[in-house]
Amino acid sequence: MRNKIIIAIVLVILIILIDYSPKEEASLVQKWYWVETQYSDGQLIVPNEEFYLDFHSNSMVNIGTDCNHVSGQYIEDRGLLSFYDIIMTEMYCEGSQEAEFLKMIPEVVSYFVDKNNNLVLELKYDTGSMIFEQ
DSSP states (O other): OHHHHHHHHHHHHHHHHHHTSOOOOOOSSSEEEEEEEEETTSOEEOOSSOOEEEEOTTSEEEEEOSSOEEEEEEEEETTEEEEEEEEEOOOOOTTOOHHHHHHHGGGEEEEEEOTTSOEEEEEGGGOEEEEEEO
């Protein structure tokens, strides 16, 4: 009887340890495709073409838009995120959403990966979120 109680206690402890072990989060370092931007005022922006952020482990980021090639650097620290030294080619493209997209990038202050494995970039002053998928 005593052995059964000890075994039951050990099993409960193992279940608790397994359940509360840290979960591996998706890495920021990969290519993420822009799905939409949701602003807190209800405005929704959805890309007409493929846009992406391609994060590299050396703190470089390549940004794909519907017009130009863009690159720069980023700083990530425990969920905080900022971009700097952004450079780009300067080709004009009729009807491009590039200016709108690139206006959002310096407004990013933090990020997280949601339960659907989407990258969520949160904008300054809780004005909105950019949603990306793998």
